[in-house]
Amino acid sequence: MLSRSKSKAFCEAKSLIKTDYSRTKLETKIVHLGFGAFHRAHQAVYTDLANQEADPSWGIFGINLFRKGPLTQSFSEQDNLAVLIEKGAQETTKRLVRSFTGAMNIDDKGVQAALDKLCEPQVAIVSLTVTEKGYCLTPEGRINGNNELILEDLKHPEAPRSAIGIICEALRLRKTLALPAFTVMSCDNIPENGRKTKTAVVEYAELIDPELASWIAQEVTFPSTMVDRIVPAMSDASFAQIEQETGLSDAFGLISETFKQWVIEDQFCSGRPNWHLSGAMMVDDVLPYEEMKLRMLNGSHSFLAYVGGLCGHDYIYQCMQDSLLKDITLALMINEQAPSLSSQLDVDLKQYAELLIARFSNQSIKHQTAQIAMDGSQKLPPRVIDSILTLVSKPSYDASQAPQTLLLLLAAWMHFIQGKHTADFQLIDPEATTLKALLAVDNDKKCASLLQFKAVFSDAFMAHQDLVQQITHFYYAIDQQGIRAVLDGFVTSTRSPK
Template identity: 40%
Template sequence: MAKRLNEAGLADLPASVRRPDYDRSRIATGIVHLGVGAFHRAHQAVYTDDVLSRDPRWGIVAASLRSSDTSDALEPQDGLYTLSVRSSAGEALRVIGSISRIIVAPQALEDLLGIMADANTRIVSLTVTEKGYCHDPATGALNEGHPDIVHDLANPQRPKSAPGLIVEALRRRRSAGVPPFTVLTCDNLPSNGRTVKRVLARYAECIDPDLGRWVESDVACPSTMVDRIVPATTDEDRARISERLGATDAWPVVTEPFTQWVIEDNFPQGRPAWEEAGAEFVADVEPYEHMKLRLLNGSHSTLAYLGYLAGYETVAEAMADPAYERLIQGLMDEEVTPTLHMPPGADLTSYKRALIERFKNPALKHRTWQIAMDGSQKLPQRLLGTVRDRLRANASIHRLALGVAAWMRYVTGINETGVPIDVRDPMASHLRILADRADDSPERLASELFAVREIFGDDLPADPRFTRTVTAALSRLYANGAKRTVAEFPSTTD
């Protein structure tokens, strides 16, 4: 198909395809987004697209911090791409136009920093995944030994990392007398606004103590909770969507109907009216963040490791197994829900019911392998925080421990049939060394991995209630395999 999706061809798209209802030539840049991946394009960019017809000041310039893949795909399309919303009822297509430009940071660093330092840019948002913050997941503090941070502290005007980019742009604004932009993190970090403020302030302090104090006192970092399932786009998705468009879209995004965005309303330089697109502004995001991290993300990670080990390629396939659905329902009801403290009116029962249905959506091919990535960064937020709360309450952690044990089995890099696993994790090589040292002994493997302080901290390895329960679960996985272990798991553990 020779014709490419682009601005000139919007009028030729089928009537069933929704397209921007505003003049893109009138859009100004108000937001710089770092980490232009599929999730941003299926979530924040869509909320922004919804409000640009009423307020054109909030167009997005997006930046890839490493690869040029997204830029290469979307630049010939004038930044346009298709959002595919899939459910058992069918597929709805919509072209999103809120991203006016994509910059590849290593190729145009000064250009990117110049836009971030410009007074018209009032928000810098991020979806760089947990590992992109160069922090210690166990403590939330800046990892000052991270290679990118070491580089950036030595070369602060030529940064590689997200913290380095943000602080250099803030430094330039401060020098020019321009008020700081708001830093809006949309990643799954505990208390994500406070975490990113801590990381940025410490990094800035390492460069200049006065700059660090200014970042701490003057830069707004509202917390957020984001929720939408966005699988990786496949070649089949590209072919199907391009056929329906009658034009080639090199990188559409596929998602589910459900979407949620809860935001702390702290934007000193202004913000889009995202509430008109369905976002919810609240005084305290933390209860919603815990709800999502522990119920959705914790369940997702548990499903990913146990499902992958059992040979289930997607979450929907794993959830079609009644034993897996029973395990996840029990995890939510018995071990996670008692740790949540929601504001009046929050309906956890309905949220959990919706989660089960979302996980079972056969139209979403959300691969267990994709969710399993970067587990060393995800476990502290998704499972271990809940574990700590349960242990403080002297309550059972058997399902949580099984999820942790499944991660341990997964990161050995060899599956249950002896086939290598492509483990994608910033600590993959170190974890593999520890696994090799254990020599297929679940007891030794658990002991070696408990010693990884960046994941488990100092407290959990010292608590026999945690170590014994995880080690026992890991031994069952080695002896019986994931599928049988889940099948034989008791329906209640309290």
């Protein structure tokens, strides 16, 4: 009775925009690994809107790999419906997302229940938002045979825990059962995420069964995607806001910005929803869009996370209220990140940068700098290091043209991970143990010690001594003068946006 009454309240809420296709036609055709906030506010919305336009059978079943607790039960009690409030600077949309068929936690239900779901004959797509570390790759982009999850999965491949191991075991079972392969679609902010996912899955399979690896390489498609929508972590205040604005209590409810974008390589071995009818771009090559977003948006986010965090700003919108940070961020995008892009898009990059500044300035979106700062060892190479190496490889480059703002970002990260800017700092990074060991030296040796961290400072980067010297200069300037003094002097030498 609880399920029916709560579901009825959601369906009858007059404050919510909702699709009206019959959910009795929904089938679990998509299984999503990493059933977090971003997926529910992005891909699930596109799928819901696509179901409205044509073929309303594409349902999503969410699987959490490592989360425990009663949340998925509460989701079931509200008939797998979720409230999403989309907040712009001037407008707000309150939406009911209806594309889910259910959800589970592996730690509650067991990995066999997850494998059973993945082996349902109608499943056509397995999508992922498991963050960079969930792919268990080395910095060079190969399967990491020393990764703890991979080592455990190789001991018991029939009972895996990593996303890669689960996908491989499900594909092995489908092959054995003579079921068609499914598409594996990464929706994480990783450059060439489809290619890297394929590398992880196929190389892991080779360690278990070369014949399976060959079958996967032939039968499974791995489209790359570019996803974009700011979805902050929820807080008690956020949940209270949803209840106040809609009259509904929803432990799965979310608040996002109004903007959303999805670019997808159209390579699906077993079909897909009509995402193109809900605003997604289906393309042959997603890399140019992916690179633009990773460097200009995510790279700027990292700058604001570390530099803004050191300045005492808790949220991105507060960074935009700091006129100095706002000006430097715009200059970073136009003068350093935009010229680093390797492919030409039919996009006005100055206009794109200004759109990003407007999005960052949205006070309705409480995007924490600390949230963006997590997992820097995984995020900095594609967002920052790749940009720098592209710029310095240009034939016209000389040391006077060093990308100062990107180098300042790296120096700020080196300070940020020491936690001196806040009393309750916790270093959240898959390489936290290594980083803490590198920091366990005298203060005057910390900079040189961190520059030995190859996950960020690769051999290719360290070969440019002018870059190393500039980072070292910024590091000690922050150490001795503080970040605000460095910024005050820095803006005078930053080229203004053209």
